[in-house]
Structure formats: C-alpha cells, structure tokens
Amino acid sequence: xxxxxxxxxxxxxxxxxxxxxxxxxxxxxxxxxxxxxxxxxxxxxxxxxxxxxxxxxxxxxxxxxxxxxxxxxxxxxxxxxxxxxxxxxxxxxxxxxxxxxxxxxxxxxxxxxxxxxxxxxxxxxxxxxxxxxxxxxxxxxxxxxxxxxxxxxxxxxxxxxxxxxxxxxxxxxxxxxxxxxxxxxxxxxxxxxxxxxxxxxxxxxxxxxxxxxxxxxxxxxxxxxxxxxxxxxxxxxxxxxxxxxxxxxxxxxxxxxxxxxxxxxxxxxxxxxxxxxxxxxxxxxxxxxxxxxxxxxxxxxxxxxxxxxxxxxxxxxxxxxxxxxxxxxx
Amino acid sequence: xxxxxxxxxxxxxxxxxxxxxxxxxxxxxxxxxxxxxxxxxxxxxxxxxxxxxxxxxxxxxxxxxxxxxxxxxxxxxxxxxxxxxxxxxxxxxxxxxxxxxxxxxxxxxxxxxxxxxxxxxxxxxxxxxxxxxxxxxxxxxxxxxxxxxxxxxxxxxxxxxxxxxxxxxxxxxxxxxxxxxxxxxxxxxxxxxxxxxxxxxxxxxxxxxxxxxxxxxxxxxxxxxxxxxxxxxxxxxxxxxxxxxxxxxxx
Numbered sequence: 001x002x003x004x005x006x007x008x009x010x011x012x013x014x015x016x017x018x019x020x021x022x023x024x025x026x027x028x029x030x031x032x033x034x035x036x037x038x039x040x041x042x043x044x045x046x047x048x049x050x051x052x053x054x055x056x057x058x059x060x061x062x063x064x065x066x067x068x069x070x071x072x073x074x075x076x077x078x079x080x081x082x083x084x085x086x087x088x089x090x091x092x093x094x095x096x097x098x099x100x101x102x103x104x105x106x107x108x109x110x111x112x113x114x115x116x117x118x119x120x121x122x123x124x125x126x127x128x129x130x131x132x133x134x135x136x137x138x139x140x141x142x143x144x145x146x147x148x149x150x151x152x153x154x155x156x157x158x159x160x161x162x163x164x165x166x167x168x169x170x171x172x173x174x175x176x177x178x179x180x181x182x183x184x185x186x187x188x189x190x191x192x193x194x195x196x197x198x199x200x201x202x203x204x205x206x207x208x209x210x211x212x213x214x215x216x217x218x219x220x221x222x223x224x225x226x227x228x229x230x231x232x233x234x235x236x237x238x239x240x241x242x243x244x245x246x247x248x249x250x251x252x253x254x255x256x257x258x259x260x261x262x263x264x265x266x267x268x269x270x271x272x273x274x275x276x277x278x279x280x281x282x283x284x285x286x287x288x289x290x291x292x293x294x295x296x297x298x299x300x301x302x303x304x305x306x307x308x309x310x311x312x313x314x315x316x317x318x319x320x321x322x323x324x325x326x327x328x329x330x
Numbered sequence: 331x332x333x334x335x336x337x338x339x340x341x342x343x344x345x346x347x348x349x350x351x352x353x354x355x356x357x358x359x360x361x362x363x364x365x366x367x368x369x370x371x372x373x374x375x376x377x378x379x380x381x382x383x384x385x386x387x388x389x390x391x392x393x394x395x396x397x398x399x400x401x402x403x404x405x406x407x408x409x410x411x412x413x414x415x416x417x418x419x420x421x422x423x424x425x426x427x428x429x430x431x432x433x434x435x436x437x438x439x440x441x442x443x444x445x446x447x448x449x450x451x452x453x454x455x456x457x458x459x460x461x462x463x464x465x466x467x468x469x470x471x472x473x474x475x476x477x478x479x480x481x482x483x484x485x486x487x488x489x490x491x492x493x494x495x496x497x498x499x500x501x502x503x504x505x506x507x508x509x510x511x512x513x514x515x516x517x518x519x520x521x522x523x524x525x526x527x528x529x530x531x532x533x534x535x536x537x538x539x540x541x542x543x544x545x546x547x548x549x550x551x552x553x554x555x556x557x558x559x560x561x562x563x564x565x566x567x568x569x570x571x572x573x574x575x576x577x578x579x580x581x
Contacts, residue, residue, distance in 0.1 A: 085354055086374055088370055092366045304359040311476065
C-alpha cells in the first residue's frame with residue numbers, strides 16, 4: 001500500500017537499444033527476475049523513485065497509527081484493546097523495516113521524517129479521514145488493510161531486494177490485521193441496532209476513500225510504465241482496484257451491509273463487478289492538504305517530533321559520554 | 331477476611347490496567363519510532379496481565395462478573411490501583427520515570443508472587459515476571475540515559491522524579507488486606523520488597539546523576555480506594571464510554 005501517487009523521474013520507458021550498456025545490463029537483470037541489492041549499480045531514477053515510494057509507504061505506517069490510536073483508549077473490551085495495541089505496534093514495526101529499506105538507498109530516517117514534516121513527502125490519503133466510531137476500527141482493518149494487501153502482495157516480488165523482503169514480513173501481519181478488522185465488522189453488523197448503524201456508517205464513509213488508495217487510473221501514465229518496467233510497481237492501479245472490489249463486495253453482502261454505490265453489480269461477461277469511480281476531485285483535494293484531517297495528522301506528527309527533540313538529543317549525548325568513557329578506560 | 335483475595339487481585343489488575351491505559355495514550359506520539367514500539371509493547375504486556383488478574387478476581391468473586399465487567403463497569407471508588415499509575419503522562423521523561431518507579435516495585439512483587447500458596451496466582455506471576463523484568467531493564471536504562479544526557483534532559487528527569495516521589499511510597503503501605511494475604515502465604519511481605527526497590531532505585535538514580543528526594547511523605551488512598559485523584563475519573567470516562575453508552579452490547 002500506501003504509495004498511491006508516485007511520479008517517476010523518467011521520461012517514459014526507453015527500449016533496450018536506447019539504453020547505455022550499464023543501464024541495459026541493469027534492465028536485463030530485472031527482466032530476468034534478479035533482485036537488485038543496495039551495493040549494485042542502479043539508475044538515478046530507479047533510486048529516486050524507490051526512495052519516494054518506500055518513504056511514502058513508511059510514512060503511511062507511521063501516520064496510520066494516529067487514526068487507530070484515536071480508539072485505543074476507548075476500545076470496548078480488554079481483548080479488543082490488546083488486539084488494537086498489537087496492531088498499532090505492528091504498524092510502527094512496519095515503518096521501521098521500511099525506513100531501514102529506504103536507508104539502504106542512501107537517505108537517512110531523519111531526512112525522511114523532515115520531508116514528511118515539511119510536506120515534501122506524502123503518506124496515504126486514507127489517513128486523512130477521521131475515525132468516528134468503534135466500527136471504524138473494523139472498517140480500517142477490513143477495507144484499508146484489505147486494499148493495502150492488494151497492493152503489497154505483488155510487491156513481495158518487487159525488484160529491489162530490501163523492499164521485497166520487508167514486504168514479505170509486512171504482508172503476513174497485514175492479513176492478520178484484515179481478519180481482525182473483519183471480525184470487528186461482523187460483531188457490529190450482527191449486533192444491536194446502534195452497532196449495525198455504526199457498521200453501515202463506517203462502510204459508507206470508508207468505501208470510496210479505500211478505492212482511492214489505489215490511485216487514479218494509470219493506464220496511459222508514462223510514470224507507471226517506467227515503474228512497471230523496473231518492477232517497483234507490479235500491476236496497474238485499475239487492475240488492483242478491480243481485484244479489491246471483486247473481493248470486498250461479496251464480503252459486504254455477507255455482513256448484511258450495503259456498499260454505498262448503486263451502480264455496483266456483477267458483470268458476468270468481464271467476470272468482475274462494475275462499480276462507480278470515486279470522486280477524483282476529492283482525492284486531489286486530500287492530496288493537496290484539504291482532507292478532513294490533513295492538518296491534524298501532520299500537526300500531531302510535528303508536535304511529537306518537536307517535543308521529542310530533547311529526548312533524542314539526550315540519548316545521543318549519553319551514548320557519546322559512554323563511548324568517551326569506554327575509550328578513556330582502554 | 332473473605333474478600334481479601336478479591337481486593338488484592340483488584341490491586342494487581344488495576345495497577346496494570348490503569349498504567350497500561352496511560353502508556354497506550356502515547357500511541358504514535360513518542361519521540362523515536364523505537365520508543366513508540368517499546369511503549370506499545372509495554373502497554374500490551376500490561377493489558378495481558380490485566381486480563382489474567384481481573385479474570386481471576388472475577389472468578390474468585392464468583393458473582394457472574396467478567397474481567398471486562400470489572401474493567402469497564404466499576405466506578406472510581408471501586409478501583410484499587412496506586413495513585414502513581416493514574417497520574418497523567420506529562421512529558422516523555424515523566425512517563426518513563428513513573429514506569430521505572432513502578433517496574434522497580436512490580437518485578438520483585440511478581441517474583442515473590444511466583445511462590446504464592448495459591449497456584450493460580452503463582453502461575454500468573456510466573457508468566458508476568460519475564461515481562462516485568464524486561465520493562466525494568468528498559469525503563470532503568472532510559473532513566474539513566476535521560477538523567478545523564480543533556481542539561482535539559484537532566485532538569486526534566488529531576489523534576490519528574492520530584493513530582494512522582496511522594497506517590498511512590500503508597501506501593502509499600504500495608505493494610506489488613508496485605509496482612510491477611512501474607513498470613514495465608516498468598517502474597518509476599520511488602521516490607522521485604524521495599525529494600526529491593528530502594529536498592530534498584532538508588533543505584534539507577536545514581537547512575538542517572540539524579541538526586542533522590544529526602545522527604546518520605548506518601549500520598550495514599552488509591553490501593554484502598556479511599557480517595558483517588560481527579561485524573562482517574564477522566565480516564566474512566568474515556569475508557570468505559572462505549573460499555574456505558576451501549577449497555578449489554580457485545581463487541
């Protein structure tokens with residue numbers, strides 16, 4: 001997930017003949033299914049693109065803690081609280097693997113945080129939507145993590161070794177999260193009238209933003225073509241969105257909930273659902289910073305970073321003193 | 331005292347519940363990503379222990395209440411945690427200092443409870459003691475790093491210690507409940523836990539270059555339920571809201 005609008009710096013895909021020998025050899029390795037490792041030569045565009053994509057993904061994990069953290073202190077049972085805590089802890093862990101993967105490309109975690117905090121790097125637009133009821137914890141797990149998995153499973157085969165390996169660990173945990181989310185939805189959908197209402201309301205609010213998570217149609221995009229040639233993007237946005245709807249629509253039916261799309265119906269001929277596109281104007285508004293929670297999410301991150309400065313400085317200073325004392329003793 | 335065991339289990343379970351809740355308030359806001367993970371992990375351990383202690387309390391009470399009923403449907407006056415753990419988080423230094431002062435007590439307490447004459451208590455303690463040992467290692471290291479680190483961090487840690495110190499004594503105050511459990515061999519002697527705590531605290535604070543406050547005044551009223559702080563009511567208003575707003579619902 002979570003890298004929904006990454007523009008590559010390439011100007012379209014070059015043919016093998018147009019490439020210089022080094023670039024050609026690189027592309028041939030990718031075509032042969034080789035993994036690229038940190039010390040290998042790689043084109044600048046590949047490196048830059050990956051930093052943006054992995055960074056966006058890492059930031060999404062970190063910012064994604066906030067809408068769920070919003071309900072940890074109000075979780076309705078001890079078990080639900082523990083499950084949610086475990087989930088948020090996993091997400092912070094995913095952030096950590098991904099920042100480490102990005103660091104192998106020559107950018108530091110602090111630089112990436114800086115770019116998140118000053119708005120130069122994005123995170124998934126889904127986290128700019130509020131979590132208003134407990135059912136939203138179900139919807140986030142079921143829909144948001146569900147959409148993330150759609151995106152991430154293919155990325156386990158991505159060409160960059162550290163990214164692919166991080167993705168394998170992440171996918172295992174994400175599937176678990178999705179099942180937990182669905183379990184919350186099931187409890188709610190089969191619960192009291194008030195709980196059913198919460199469940200339906202959560203689906204109403206999260207359906208289209210979840211479809212947006214795959215990014216706008218990129219069939220004609222030269223940026224996407226380049227990323228696909230480099231195997232840092234494995235499917236088009238539309239393919240993944242279709243797959244997501246095909247998986248999710250029957251689940252909604254099973255829950256007895258109504259997907260907020262009157263045009264949603266099974267199309268026998270294409271073997272998939274027809275469905276309405278999300279409002280892409282809303283998507284671009286959210287990306288630009290005008291989503292319901294953009295300001296709050298970023299301010300929360302900045303506040304955490306600023307208020308934590310003294311802790312980071314102190315830990316460095318202490319480590320430095322210890323190192324000096326050890327040297328003096330030797 | 332027929333209810334002594336029930337009371338005692340509430341003390342254990344409410345300490346972990348309330349502290350776990352406080353720490354979980356940090357979610358996504360810690361100064362360093364590794365600290366976010368560690369705080370969530372600690373909160374998770376404490377919630378797990380809460381499920382076990384309050385589960386056993388409910389069983390001992392045998393009035394048909396569950397661990398969740400005890401956590402979400404009791405009011406302030408029925409909580410039995412020490413006041414220190416319900417104090418608001420303050421800055422990161424204050425949170426870590428509170429954690430350390432508690433961990434330094436929790437570990438020897440659980441260690442003693444492993445030898446409880448009540449098999450159920452001993453089993454929970456055995457499971458929890460490993461977690462508590464890791465918590466103490468981590469909180470002590472962090473107190474040392476922040477106490478020793480910079481001028482600012484030193485000042486913040488000293489101020490956290492000065493604020494929390496009058497709340498630390500309550501952990502060792504005994505009453506008829508403690509006496510009854512000591513006699514029946516269920517719980518260890520708090521007067522023997524105290525010197526272990528003091529030794530850990532003195533050693534750690536010395537390394538952290540912090541000054542141990544001299545005043546031994548202790549606020550009390552949490553573990554007996556006589557009088558909590560104003561903060562607990564606000565915490566419960568948040569923690570118990572869903573259960574209270576939608577009674578009888580299954581989540």
